[in-house]
Amino acid sequence: MLLIHCPYCKSDLPELEFANAGEAHLVRPADMSDMSDADFADYFFVRDNPKGVNLERWRHAHGCGRFFNAVRDTVSDKFLKVYPAGEPRPSDAEVKALLEAQAEGRKDGGSGA
Numbered sequence: 855m856l857l858i859h860c861p862y863c864k865s866d867l868p869e870l871e872f873a874n875a876g877e878a879h880l881v882r883p884a885d886m887s888d889m890s891d892a893d894f895a896d897y898f899f900v901r902d903n904p905k906g907v908n909l910e911r912w913r914h915a916h917g918c919g920r921f922f923n924a925v926r927d928t929v930s931d932k933f934l935k936v937y938p939a940g941e942p943r944p945s946d947a948e949v950k951a952l953l954e955a956q957a958e959g960r961k962d963g964g965s966g967a
């Protein structure tokens with residue numbers, strides 16, 4: 855079973871307690887009334903779906919109920935980092951270091967979690 859670390863409850867808990875809430879760090883347009891329908895549809899409906907590292911929003915739905923962000927590798931389904939909502943997105947260098955740490959864990963036979 856996949857365990858997810860809640861940054862508020864400070865414990866690893868079964869994934870069944872959590873709900874994915876989509877892409878993290880979306881920036882709401884300052885004035886949506888100026889947007890074209892195509893631009894609004896792009897903002898509202900279109901999301902990145904890369905293979906590899908994703909910055910995602912999650913909610914501890916059956917626990918504290920709070921939202922947090924996560925860096926998750928969609929290839930290995932490992933959570934590389936979780937952090938409270940409102941904290942800035944990790945830099946590219948930090949994400950690269952997280953991936954390297956995960957790869958080293960795999961070489962050592964560790965779970966990488």
Ligand SMILES: [Zn+2]
Pocket residue numbers: 860861862863864914917918919920
């Ligand atoms: Zn929690």
